[in-house]
Amino acid sequence: MPKTLLPLALAAAIALPGFARAADPLPPPRIIVSGEGEASAAPDxxxxxxxxxxxxxxxxxxxxxxxxxxxxxxxxxxxxxxxxxxxxxxxxxxxxxxxxxxxxxxxxxxxxxxxxxxxxxxxxxxxxxxxxxxxxxxxxxxxxxxxxxxxxNEDPSKTLTEARKKAVADAMAKARTLAEAAGVSVGRVLEIVDQNMAPMPMPMSAKSFDSARAAVPVEAGENSYKVQVNVTFELK
CATH class of the missing domain: 3.30.70.2970 (Protein of unknown function (DUF541), domain 2)
Structure with a gap:
């Protein structure tokens, strides 16, 4: 290659990656919404x-x-x-x-x-x-x-599954409402992040022991399991 053309070739080689990056497609528009779901079960x-x-x-x-x-x-x-x-x-x-x-x-x-x-x-x-x-x-x-x-609950998996389904349904409903208000539509799901919250224990103070009688009244009630999900949707 003639010496006079070498600088031009080097300049073209350096510039090509820039053109390639400019040609990369932009990521599709997206929306991130949170959804909550709750399900209860009697403790065992x-x-x-x-x-x-x-x-x-x-x-x-x-x-x-x-x-x-x-x-x-x-x-x-x-x-x-x-x-x-x-x-x-x-x-x-x-x-x-x-x-x-x-x-x-x-x-x-x-x-x-x-x-x-x-x-x-x-x-x-x-x-x-x-x-x-x-x-x-x-x-x-x-x-x-x-x-x-x-x-x-020794195995709360079924209850958590129910809560997760409710949380995802809640997120999808929110996404559709927001997209409709913005004049667009919801596309495919890009990401789901799950955050479950365990129920808080029910405390009994030490003073209760002082007044314990023949049969201490104890009510177990129900445990509520809450799940929060963050869902990323593509917008169309």
């Missing part, structure tokens, strides 16, 4: 959080007292039909307790008066009709603190 699993707190002059004595009380609770749960897989220690805490007195110089003097031991047990109850009975039995055996009760 109850989860209890039961705690035994014992106090003594020494940590050893407090731990022994807590161990004895919790062992009785675990034995009662097993005798009521709760399987080993549904019993789990949720925590063990040993804390000193101090009394503080004010001194004449304005400082405080700490005096160790006792040790507190708290042992927590998580119990999954698959026959939720027995929840009140088991709670009463646990309190009778020495449970004096608790995180609460929650009701859930």
């Amino acid at each position: 699993l109850a989860v209890l959080s039961l705690s035994v707190m014992r106090e003594a002059k020494t940590a050893r004595a407090a731990l022994d007292a807590g161990n004895d009380a919790m062992a009785a609770v675990i034995a009662a749960m097993k005798s009521a039909g709760i399987e080993d897989r549904d019993l789990q220690t949720g925590g063990l805490q040993i804390n000193p307790r101090y009394n503080y007195t004010n001194k004449p110089d304005g400082n405080q003097e700490a005096e160790l008066v006792a040790y507190q031991v708290t042992n927590t047990l998580t119990v999954r109850i698959r026959n939720i009709d027995k929840t009140g009975e088991l709670l009463d039995k646990a309190v009778s055996l020495g449970v004096n603190q608790g995180g609460g009760i929650s009701f859930s």
